[in-house]
Amino acid sequence: MPLKIYNSFSREKEEFKPINPPYVGMYVCGPTVYGHPHLGHARTYIVFDVIYRYLMHSGYKVKYVQNITDVGHLVGDVDEGEDKIQKQAKVEKMDPVEIAYKYEVSYFDDMQVLNVLKPDISCRATGHIIEMIELIKKLIEKKHAYTTNKGNVYFSVKTFKNYARLSRRKADETMEGERIEIADDKKSPEDFALWKKADAEHLMQWDSPWGKGYPGWHIECSVMSMKYIGETLDIHGGGIDNIFPHHDCEIAQSEAATGKTFIKYFIHNNMLTVDGKKMGKSLGNFIILKELFKKLDPMVLRFYILQCHYASPLDFTQAALDSAKQGYERLKNSVFSLNKAVEGKTKSSSEKYDDVETLKKEFLDAMDDDFNTSRSIAVLYEILKVSNIELQNKNMDIDKLIVINEIINDFVDKILGLKMDNKKSQDDIEDKLIEFIIQLRNNYRKEKNYKASDDIRDMLLSLGITIKDDQEKTTYTR
Ligand SMILES: [Zn+2]
Numbered sequence: 001m002p003l004k005i006y007n008s009f010s011r012e013k014e015e016f017k018p019i020n021p022p023y024v025g026m027y028v029c030g031p032t033v034y035g036h037p038h039l040g041h042a043r044t045y046i047v048f049d050v051i052y053r054y055l056m057h058s059g060y061k062v063k064y065v066q067n068i069t070d071v072g073h074l075v076g077d078v079d080e081g082e083d084k085i086q087k088q089a090k091v092e093k094m095d096p097v098e099i100a101y102k103y104e105v106s107y108f109d110d111m112q113v114l115n116v117l118k119p120d121i122s123c124r125a126t127g128h129i130i131e132m133i134e135l136i137k138k139l140i141e142k143k144h145a146y147t148t149n150k151g152n153v154y155f156s157v158k159t160f161k162n163y164a165r166l167s168r169r170k171a172d173e174t175m176e177g178e179r180i181e182i183a184d185d186k187k188s189p190e191d192f193a194l195w196k197k198a199d200a201e202h203l204m205q206w207d208s209p210w211g212k213g214y215p216g217w218h219i220e221c222s223v224m225s226m227k228y229i230g231e232t233l234d235i236h237g238g239g240i241d242n243i244f245p246h247h248d249c250e251i252a253q254s255e256a257a258t259g260k261t262f263i264k265y266f267i268h269n270n271m272l273t274v275d276g277k278k279m280g281k282s283l284g285n286f287i288i289l290k291e292l293f294k295k296l297d298p299m300v301l302r303f304y305i306l307q308c309h310y311a312s313p314l315d316f317t318q319a320a321l322d323s324a325k326q327g328y329e330r331l332k333n334s335v336f337s338l339n340k341a342v343e344g345k346t347k348s349s350s351e352k353y354d355d356v357e358t359l360k361k362e363f364l365d366a367m368d369d370d371f372n373t374s375r376s377i378a379v380l381y382e383i384l385k386v387s388n389i390e391l392q393n394k395n396m397d398i399d400k401l402i403v404i405n406e407i408i409n410d411f412v413d414k415i416l417g418l419k420m421d422n423k424k425s426q427d428d429i430e431d432k433l434i435e436f437i438i439q440l441r442n443n444y445r446k447e448k449n450y451k452a453s454d455d456i457r458d459m460l461l462s463l464g465i466t467i468k469d470d471q472e473k474t475t476y477t478r
Pocket of ligand 1: 028029030221246
């Protein structure tokens with residue numbers, strides 16, 4: 001089955017035909033680095049990581065480009081308001097460049113923990129100011145943009161036919177969320193900023209033909225994607241909340257400048273909510289990944305996110321997370337038993353197993369059907385069921401288990417990026433070790449060797465494990 005992708009342009013699944021196969025150029029809007037990554041980041045970048053992995057697995061040579069927004073993204077996502085990074089710099093009393101770098105490092109740290117592969121090119125907006133100025137100059141020359149007496153440059157939306165063809169919004173629809181005053185030097189309210197004049201106190205500013213200023217948010221993605229991939233990209237990705245205004249603006253300014261189609265396939269991942277509500281700092285349900293990882297295995301989060309198809313909304317609740325944890329442990333333990341059974345063994349025949357081949361095809365079909373990880377994970381369990389039955393068979397067919405093991409490693413590790421540590425659940429082992437140590441201590445107590453038994457108790461306590469001696473039994477909490 002050929003790979004089909006739901007294209008946000010047509011709002012239909014389309015067969016994937018890259019411009020110049022086997023090469024694929026994929027650009028995904030990266031984070032604005034003014035805070036530690038949160039759950040929403042985890043979803044977006046895990047989703048595109050699996051898309052990247054699957055395209056490579058399917059034989060494509062992918063160039064994956066992701067930007068780092070370190071300037072120009074204003075509070076409220078439109079043209080007025082403070083720069084998000086500058087605002088945070090004032091809060092933390094640091095230079096904006098320090099803030100951007102601090103949170104860029106934090107972003108890549110969390111992505112590594114989530115086993116998200118690094119993009120082939122990670123590029124910062126501030127490193128591409130010259131190219132942005134060049135693109136803006138071109139848009140002014142072609143009369144798609146205009147300068148104002150305030151020193152701003154705007155894109156003139158009415159000069160571009162088909163503006164907002166991605167979001168299909170009408171010009172009079174207003175932005176949801178924060179109300180920001182419309183700049184009074186715009187010719188038309190829907191025009192958007194390409195370059196903004198900086199006041200003296202604005203911390204990040206650059207020289208330009210229009211005076212000192214800084215770029216608008218959208219221009220960076222057009223510039224960096226076209227610089228590293230070309231004027232037409234095979235795939236552009238991002239969160240659904242980026243469709244308007246960000247992606248509509250990217251399309252308008254890129255196509256107005258080049259006269260070519262900017263994007264072939266636009267992929268958007270759906271929202272992540274927490275307990276049914278949009279996640280927000282003011283709502284008290286804002287989940288920072290570093291906090292979450294103190295109590296949750298990042299691979300469980302990855303598994304949880306992939307259990308839901310990227311185009312469906314995902315609601316983060318404790319109950320759903322608990323059940324994902326159980327499901328993941330089951331998967332991990334089955335993979336562990338399979339790995340153990342085939343360790344050091346080699347195949348003695350090249351026999352094909354129809355039941356395994358059918359399931360393998362089902363997994364790949366699910367991935368080819370718009371990267372349906374939800375269905376492919378369900379198939380994984382079916383494959384492991386075959387493996388578990390074989391493992392219990394007195395005359396187990398090692399060749400069959402080796403075949404299954406190869407498939408599982410390919411699917412779980414390479415495509416879904418679930419890092420199995422080849423161990424039974426860590427918690428399991430820790431519990432058994434603690435119980436074993438308690439048993440040793442009880443032996444010392446019976447021998448009235450209280451010095452040794454107290455040392456063990458104190459050592460466990462220093463690790464955060466408290467033991468309690470009852471008349472019948474010793475219990476512990478941690
Ligand atoms: Zn972007």
